[in-house]
Amino acid sequence: MTTQVQFRKGTTSEHALFTGALAELTVDTDKKTAVVHDGSDIGGFELQRTRWEVVNTDTNLSCGLRWLVDTSASTLTLQMPYESAGVVPHVGDMLELVDFKAAWAINNVTLTTTGGQQFLNKFGNTDSTFVLDVAGLYVQFIWDGTYWRIMA
Numbered sequence: 222m223t224t225q226v227q228f229r230k231g232t233t234s235e236h237a238l239f240t241g242a243l244a245e246l247t248v249d250t251d252k253k254t255a256v257v258h259d260g261s262d263i264g265g266f267e268l269q270r271t272r273w274e275v276v277n278t279d280t281n282l283s284c285g286l287r288w289l290v291d292t293s294a295s296t297l298t299l300q301m302p303y304e305s306a307g308v309v310p311h312v313g314d315m316l317e318l319v320d321f322k323a324a325w326a327i328n329n330v331t332l333t334t335t336g337g338q339q340f341l342n343k344f345g346n347t348d349s350t351f352v353l354d355v356a357g358l359y360v361q362f363i364w365d366g367t368y369w370r371i372m373a
Contacts, residue, residue: 276288300334315363
């Protein structure tokens with residue numbers, strides 16, 4: 222008979238308050254992803270899932286997930302991860318968004334930030350909102366500890 226191994230688990234909010242032991246693995250039950258801990262960083266480090274999540278309504282985004290954004294029916298407002306929502310971005314955390322049905326030029330996506338977070342583009346401009354309005358775009362946002370950096 223085989224041996225079953227079970228790891229500790231918790232929600233995204235519970236992980237945001239938890240410091241695991243060095244090299245400990247836990248499971249985020251909200252995001253359905255593994256989290257690796259180093260014994261000192263609260264929340265640990267999520268392993269990015271390979272499966273994409275489809276979003277077609279206003280929602281709060283989470284790090285460690287990849288998003289297929291469908292605006293074929295209407296415009297969307299998406300909230301970037303922030304601490305008071307129980308999602309603490311770590312330096313290097315990334316979000317990937319794709320225009321799933323090539324409709325961003327018709328129905329835009331507005332990304333918003335909270336708690337002093339801002340977007341920083343390659344020209345050095347900062348803002349607390351960012352509008353995606355180019356059809357078929359693939360864009361990454363990387364948290365550098367101060368800003369969400371935009372990679373398109």
